Amino acid sequence: MIIDLLTQGVEMILVLAIAPLLTGFVRKVKARLLRRQGPSVWQPYRDLLRLARKEVVLAENASWLFRTAPYLIFAATWVAAALVPTFASGLMFSWAADLIAIIALLGSARFFLALAGMEVGTAFGGIGSSREAMIASVAEPAILMMVFTVALIAGSSQLSTVARFMATAEAGLRVSTGLALFALIIVALAENARIPVDNPATHLELTMVHEAMVLEYSGRHLAVIELAASLKLLLYLSLIGCIFIPWGMAASGGGITGYLIGSLLYLAKLGVLGLGLALFESAIAKMRVFRVPQFVGAALMLGLLGTLLLFF
Amino acid sequence: MLVVMSAVAVLLALPVAALGIGARRVATVLVYGFGLAASLASLAAALGQLLSTAGTTPAITLPLGLPWIGAHMRLDALSAFFLTVVDLGGAAACLYGLGYGRHERAPRRVLPFFPLFLAGMQLVVLADDAFTFLFSWEFMSLASWALVVADHHKGDTVRAGYVYLIMASFGTAALLLAFGLLAGPEGGYGFAAIRAAAHSPAEASLVLALLLLGAGSKAGLVPLHVWLPLAHPAAPSHVSALMSGVMTKVAIYAFVRVVFDLLGQPQWWWSMAVLTLGGITAVLGVLYALMQHDLKRLLAYHTVENIGIIYIGLGLALAFRAEGLAPAAALALTAALFHVLNHMTFKSLLFFGAGAVLTATGERDMERLGGLIHRMPVTAFAFLIGCAAISALPPFNGFASEWLTFQAVLQGPKLALWGPKLLVPSVGALLALSAALAAGCFVKAFGVTFLSRPRSRPAATAGEVDRFSLAAMLLFAVLCLLAGILPGLVIDTLGPVVGGLVGQRMPVQSVEPWLTIIPIAASHSSYNGLLVFVFITWAALTAAQVIHRWASHALRRGPAWDCGYPDASPLTQYSASGFAQPIRRVFGTVVFRATEEVRMPPPGDTGPARLEVVVKDLVWAVFYAPVAKAVGILADRLNRMQYLTIRKYLSLVFLALVILLLALELWL
Numbered sequence: 001m002i003i004d005l006l007t008q009g010v011e012m013i014l015v016l017a018i019a020p021l022l023t024g025f026v027r028k029v030k031a032r033l034l035r036r037q038g039p040s041v042w043q044p045y046r047d048l049l050r051l052a053r054k055e056v057v058l059a060e061n062a063s064w065l066f067r068t069a070p071y072l073i074f075a076a077t078w079v080a081a082a083l084v085p086t087f088a089s090g091l092m093f094s095w096a097a098d099l100i101a102i103i104a105l106l107g108s109a110r111f112f113l114a115l116a117g118m119e120v121g122t123a124f125g126g127i128g129s130s131r132e133a134m135i136a137s138v139a140e141p142a143i144l145m146m147v148f149t150v151a152l153i154a155g156s157s158q159l160s161t162v163a164r165f166m167a168t169a170e171a172g173l174r175v176s177t178g179l180a181l182f183a184l185i186i187v188a189l190a191e192n193a194r195i196p197v198d199n200p201a202t203h204l205e206l207t208m209v210h211e212a213m214v215l216e217y218s219g220r221h222l223a224v225i226e227l228a229a230s231l232k233l234l235l236y237l238s239l240i241g242c243i244f245i246p247w248g249m250a251a252s253g254g255g256i257t258g259y260l261i262g263s264l265l266y267l268a269k270l271g272v273l274g275l276g277l278a279l280f281e282s283a284i285a286k287m288r289v290f291r292v293p294q295f296v297g298a299a300l301m302l303g304l305l306g307t308l309l310l311f312f
Numbered sequence: 313m314l315v316v317m318s319a320v321a322v323l324l325a326l327p328v329a330a331l332g333i334g335a336r337r338v339a340t341v342l343v344y345g346f347g348l349a350a351s352l353a354s355l356a357a358a359l360g361q362l363l364s365t366a367g368t369t370p371a372i373t374l375p376l377g378l379p380w381i382g383a384h385m386r387l388d389a390l391s392a393f394f395l396t397v398v399d400l401g402g403a404a405a406c407l408y409g410l411g412y413g414r415h416e417r418a419p420r421r422v423l424p425f426f427p428l429f430l431a432g433m434q435l436v437v438l439a440d441d442a443f444t445f446l447f448s449w450e451f452m453s454l455a456s457w458a459l460v461v462a463d464h465h466k467g468d469t470v471r472a473g474y475v476y477l478i479m480a481s482f483g484t485a486a487l488l489l490a491f492g493l494l495a496g497p498e499g500g501y502g503f504a505a506i507r508a509a510a511h512s513p514a515e516a517s518l519v520l521a522l523l524l525l526g527a528g529s530k531a532g533l534v535p536l537h538v539w540l541p542l543a544h545p546a547a548p549s550h551v552s553a554l555m556s557g558v559m560t561k562v563a564i565y566a567f568v569r570v571v572f573d574l575l576g577q578p579q580w581w582w583s584m585a586v587l588t589l590g591g592i593t594a595v596l597g598v599l600y601a602l603m604q605h606d607l608k609r610l611l612a613y614h615t616v617e618n619i620g621i622i623y624i625g626l627g628l629a630l631a632f633r634a635e636g637l638a639p640a641a642a643l644a645l646t647a648a649l650f651h652v653l654n655h656m657t658f659k660s661l662l663f664f665g666a667g668a669v670l671t672a673t674g675e676r677d678m679e680r681l682g683g684l685i686h687r688m689p690v691t692a693f694a695f696l697i698g699c700a701a702i703s704a705l706p707p708f709n710g711f712a713s714e715w716l717t718f719q720a721v722l723q724g725p726k727l728a729l730w731g732p733k734l735l736v737p738s739v740g741a742l743l744a745l746s747a748a749l750a751a752g753c754f755v756k757a758f759g760v761t762f763l764s765r766p767r768s769r770p771a772a773t774a775g776e777v778d779r780f781s782l783a784a785m786l787l788f789a790v791l792c793l794l795a796g797i798l799p800g801l802v803i804d805t806l807g808p809v810v811g812g813l814v815g816q817r818m819p820v821q822s823v824e825p826w827l828t829i830i831p832i833a834a835s836h837s838s839y840n841g842l843l844v845f846v847f848i849t850w851a852a853l854t855a856a857q858v859i860h861r862w863a864s865h866a867l868r869r870g871p872a873w874d875c876g877y878p879d880a881s882p883l884t885q886y887s888a889s890g891f892a893q894p895i896r897r898v899f900g901t902v903v904f905r906a907t908e909e910v911r912m913p914p915p916g917d918t919g920p921a922r923l924e925v926v927v928k929d930l931v932w933a934v935f936y937a938p939v940a941k942a943v944g945i946l947a948d949r950l951n952r953m954q955y956l957t958i959r960k961y962l963s964l965v966f967l968a969l970v971i972l973l974l975a976l977e978l979w980l
Contacts, residue, residue, distance in 0.1 A: 052859055055866035059873070061765060063685045065696070068852075075851035079844065095828065096843040100718050101706055105844070108705040111751055118759030118886070121682065122874040126886025129759065133752030134894035140748035144718070145741055151722050157837045216873055219866075220859045293898045300741070307737040311725065 004092040004252070007259070011091060012082040015238070018267075019081070019230035020044035022237070022274055029278035044230065051223035059120040059216055069116040070217065070224040073109045077228040080105040081235040085242045087262035089160035090252035098157040099147050103140070106191070106235070109228065110136055117213030128212030131289060135190055135197065135209065138296040143187045145303025149180040150243055152310050163246040179306035181244050186299035188236035192229070194277065196287040196295065209289075234270070237277075241269040313370035313387055316395070316438065319354035322346060323431035327424035340413040343423045347430060348406035354434060355399035361392040362805060377443050381501055384440035389808040390573065393649065394437040394565040397656050401558035402430045404784045405550040408664050411780030412550055415671050421462040422548055429455035429554065433562050442491040442501040449487065449566070453480040453530075456559060459551045460543045472542035479529050479539040486526035487566070490519045494574060506574045516575050520582055523570055524589065530563035532616045533623065534593040535931040540616060541600070545608035545676070549667020552608060556615045557660035561652050564622055571630070572645070572813040583631030583732050590627050591742035594620025596931075598749040599903055602756070602895055603927050605678045605888035607666045610757055611659065614702065617746055618655045621717065622648050624743055628720045629814065631732040638816035640723040643831050645810050646818050647716035650802055654709040654795060658701040661788035665695035668781050669761060672774035678760045678888040680768040687774045692762045694785035699754040701792040704747045707845035709795035712802075712829075714747060715839055719831045749895070756891045765882045797841040800829050889925065896927070904928055 024041035031038025058066070080102045085094060097105065110132065117129035151157040153176060154165040165171055190197045193210035202208060214225050242249070248265035250258035287295060326343050333339045361370070371386040387395070409426070416422055432452030439445035457480065461473035493515055494506045511519070529536035544555045571578065597616030604610040625648025632641035666676070668691045675681055685692040701708035721743070724736030766772035776782070795802055800821030811817035821829050828840040859865075872878045893908075900906035904927045913919040956964070 049863075052863035055864055055868055057868050057870050057873075060869050060871060061683065061686070063763070064689075065685060065763070071852040071856050072848070074855055075848045078851050078855075079847045093843060093847075095834065095838045096826075096840040096847070097706070098837045098839060100715055100837075101711075101839050101844065104704065104706045104711055104715070107703075107748075107751060108700070111700065111703060111705055111755060114752075114755040115759055115763060118755065118891075119763045120872045120874075121764030121882065121885040122872050122878065123884055123886065124874055126764075126891065129755060130886060130891045130894055133755055133891070134898060137745070137748045137752050137895060138898070140751075141741055141744035144744035145737075148722065148737060148740060151837075152725055156835055157719075157722060158835065161835050215875065218873075220863055223863075224855060224859070290894075290897060304737065304741050307740075308734060311730075311733060 007088065007252075008082075008092040011086055011088070012078070014263075015081045015086060015231065015234055016078060016227075018270070019227065019234040020048060022234050022270055023230040025271070026233075026274045026278050029275055030282055033278060033282040044226075048223045048227060051218075051226070052220045054219040056219035056221055062120055062216070066116055066119045066216075067221070069112045069119075070221040070228075072112045073116075074224045074228040074231075076105045076109040076112075077231045077235070080109075081231045081238070083159070084235055084238045085160050085163050085249060086238050087266045088250040088252060088259055089163045089242075089246075091160075092252075094160045095158065099151070099159050099162070100144070100157055102159070103143055103147065106232065107136075107140060109232075113213055113225075116217075120216045122216065124212045124215045128209050128215070131209045132213060135292055135296060138293050138300060139187050139190045142183055142296055142299035142303055143191075145300060145307060146180045146183040146187065149176050149183075149303060149306035149310065152307060153177065159242060160252075163242045163249055164251070166243060167246040167249065176306040176309050177244070179302045179309070181240070183299040183302040183306065184236075184240055184243070186296060186302075188240065189280075190292065190296045190299075192233045192236060195281045196284050197292050199286055237270055237273045238266075240273060241266065245269055313357070313372050313385070315357040316354045316387065316434070317372060317385070319350040319357075320431050320434050320438075322350040323427040323434070326427035330423040330427075331420070336419050337414070339423055340416070340419055341410065343427060344406045344409040344413055347427050348403055348410070350427075351399045351403035351406055351430065355396060355403060358387070358392045358395035358399055361387050362389060362396060362808070371440065377441075377447065378501070381441055381443060383444045384502055385435075385438040385444070386440035386503075387438060389812050390565070390569065391437050393806065393809045394561065394652075395434060397561050397653055398430075398433045398437060398558055401554060401656050401660050402433070404660055404664075404787055405554050407787070408550045408553070408667070408781050408784035411778035412548070412667055412671065414778070416548065418462065421464075422459060422551070425455050425458040425462075426551065429459060429551070432456075433554075433558060436562050437565050440503045442495055442503070442506070445566075446484065446488060446491060450484050452559065452562065453484065456547075456551070456555055460547045460555075462548060462551075463546065466546075468542075469546045472539070472546040475539045476543040479536070483526045483529035483536075486522045486529070490522035490526060490570065493519050493522070494570070503569075503574060507576075511575060513579060517579065517582070519575060520571060520585075523567055524585070527563045527566040527570075528589070531560045531567070531619045531623075532593075532597075533589055533619060534596050534616065535935050537593070537597070537616045538929075538932060538936060541604075541609050541612040544612035544615065545606065549608070549663055549670060552612070552667070553660040553663035556612060556663060557656045560615060560619055561656055564619070564626075564652055567626065568649075568813070571626075572633075578630045578634045580631075580634045580729055581731065583627050583634060584735055586623055586630055587627035587732070587735055587739045590620045590623030591739040592620070593617070593623060594746040595742050595749070596620075596903065598746045598753055599895075599899055602749060602753045602892045603900065603904065603906075606676050607669065607678050607681075607757065607761060608663070608676050610678075610753070611662050611666060614750070614753065615655075615659060617750060618651070618659070618702075620746065621714065621743065622651050622655070624648075624739055625651060625717050625720065627739070628717070628724075628736065631727060631736065632720075632723065633814050635728055637723070637726055638814055639818075639832070640720065640726060641814040642810050642816045642818050643716065643723065644720035645814055646803055646806050647713055647720055649806050649809060650716060650799070651713035653802065654701070654713050654792075657788045657791045657795065658698045658710060661694060661698040661785055661792065662702065664781060664785045664788070665691055665698060668777040668785070669774075671777050671781075673768075673770040675768065675770055678757070681761045681766070681771045682764045682882065682885070683762075683766040683771060684774060685762040688762075688776050690776060690782050691785065694782070694789040695762060696758060697789040697792055699758045701796065703751040703754045705751070707793070707796045707841045707848065709792050709799070712796050712799035712839070712841055714743070716799075716803075716831060717743060719837055722837070723832075752895060756888060760886075760888045760891065764885050767882045767885070767887075793845075797845045798827060799839075799841055800824065800827050803829060896925070900927060903930070905930065
């Protein structure tokens, strides 16, 4: 019981601790691909500390919701990220929410982020929230169709069960799995505000979405939101890892060695996926904002096709 | 049963008392006070029946109605559940009315009909024979019609009342035919007789079609929804809450009662019809809602979406039941009924909130609101909970029922027949789409109304509303959270209801560790709203604590940043229509034929540029406009008949007689 609780606690701390590292790693690789030196991979930690130490400058008409929203966004994202199996499956609270609930938790975070964008009543906040609502309206059904496909293949929407099933030979190679992977990658790009949907590195660009919503935030509030964004990226990469490359994940009660191997493999998976993300982002240009629904709509169709193909 | 009937009797007697008393304040307090007491008494009785393990179903026969039948009333598990929903909504509306009713301009147009409306809805769910059912149904419709046209000075209200009256009569006519078919030529009008009789497949299918028309028009199924967004917002806000939150549920009750209880085994294709209608209704309803900038109309359109979600659940239950998959059918039906309860709580809450905004500012148009979170903090908080719940966000109740519906969708591959099997995932996609759009819709509703800067003087000078209204809103806000974190209790309460209809209930949830809900098996799926709520609260508090303890807690107020170009005019903010523009462009160009036109003034002209947006309601254009046109033309033609001579009238009468006799001769 105590050990189980401890393992679950370690997982929660682990995802929180390495999320900024992943963001820093992706930035570093992108910089190297552009033949720049780039900041150190530890830079996101320094940024977070710096932001947390600064005072908050709040707009005059910001309400209590504006001040609590960052913590709610962070909490929902952190809980969701901690529920995705990382180095081991079947942890103590892994049954508290299945994949549908994890997606919905991210929806809660997005809801409050979009509200925070509307809060102060500036044009930039509104543009961000409005576009986020549009992108989410396609991305959320897309990921749910991906969930359907995976849940029907594995016979469960419980991530630990899915991970265990996908590691067996029974899962095999299927067209539906491939379609689901594509759908998840597209949605992950859209949800994490990556190129080609949004550019995480810019401010003051008329096509921006995520950065526009958080424009009014400063100091510790911004730090918490940035941390939540890193956690979300980590969550999506963990999700891809857990469903499509689940090998090496320890089972619950797998002993220290199992957990250690699982953790090392997990870090390796994150590294490979982060590298892939950086490569993809460097190779492609940003889209016009009204091309995005078509791009993400493709994921919705892939997900639906994946589900329907399972019946034949 | 006696308690319930006495409550109904009190409600029926209240109008007389209300009209007898001259003083407005006293009459208001009397009607809503006694209404509250009667609803609470009836609620206690209904809950007692629902939770009792005795297995008795109280029934009563009154010597009213048709002489050879009498009026049968019965309180079985299904009736008890819907009576709970009606009474809970009714009690909260009475509580809200105690405060809100004071601002009523013409209370005599509301007070007599309000208790009648409540009584009518209770009688519908209690009725145990076709005559009583139809009589109560029409009673409920007419009472609510009187409430809709209470504010008869506005042209819109009169039109809404007119459309509502036509649609309500049409719906009742369809139900009349349906019950006529069910009763058969012998006229067995009691529900027990109908249940026992065998119905031929063609007859049963016809009954289903008539029910989709009759109950569907009251509930707001697309394309029969047109009256709903006109009539619901036109009524006073607590009546809007009752109409949207409760009366649509009474329509769901009619559908469930007949299709699941009276008709017997469903045919395989019924589920396809219901699922398709439900999916289309869900997506179209939320898209319509997104296009609105009138707060109450947005909420009314959103009711259409939720009705679609409920019908998706019912359709799934029909599909599973037709193939004898009782556990899956129980899951789907539980999800639908759970959503019935949830929608009643959050939609009533949101209409109460809209009513509070209306009282405080006199505005329903979101383009003239904004910043109310500062001036109406409690209303804003309750409204926010309602928005989160209706957007199906965990840990609130809307998510719990939608999660169950998704679990039922995941049972789809168990179906043997290809039609429903392929339809179910597509409907799942529509359900996911509508859930995602709903979140956007309520970011808009809350963001434009309560956040941002005030867009008009009334919005800038509004004040918080009275305590009764706040109490009603907070009550439902608490219920939204409680039902969301303890869904297992609701599922267990629904057990006997579902068991009575599909022959099996969902597994008992209250024995699961940590109050988790496990619809099929632990390895398959589970969700624990309580733990998720605790985790989120803990994580948020910890984060706040850590940062405030070890990092900075300094805070300074300054003007908004806005990239260095803040503009003092509230017109520079995003408006409600502006917020919906991307979605209108993505979905609306197909669904609504939405067009945008920017007209720039010619160079040198100092006039403003104009943006014109045209959104067409295709349902109205395709289904209703031709009928209205045909009726108009026909009426014009028939108008000539008014000016005939007596000879021509006599020959017309003679001709009609001859034709009738001929028809009779040929027929027999």
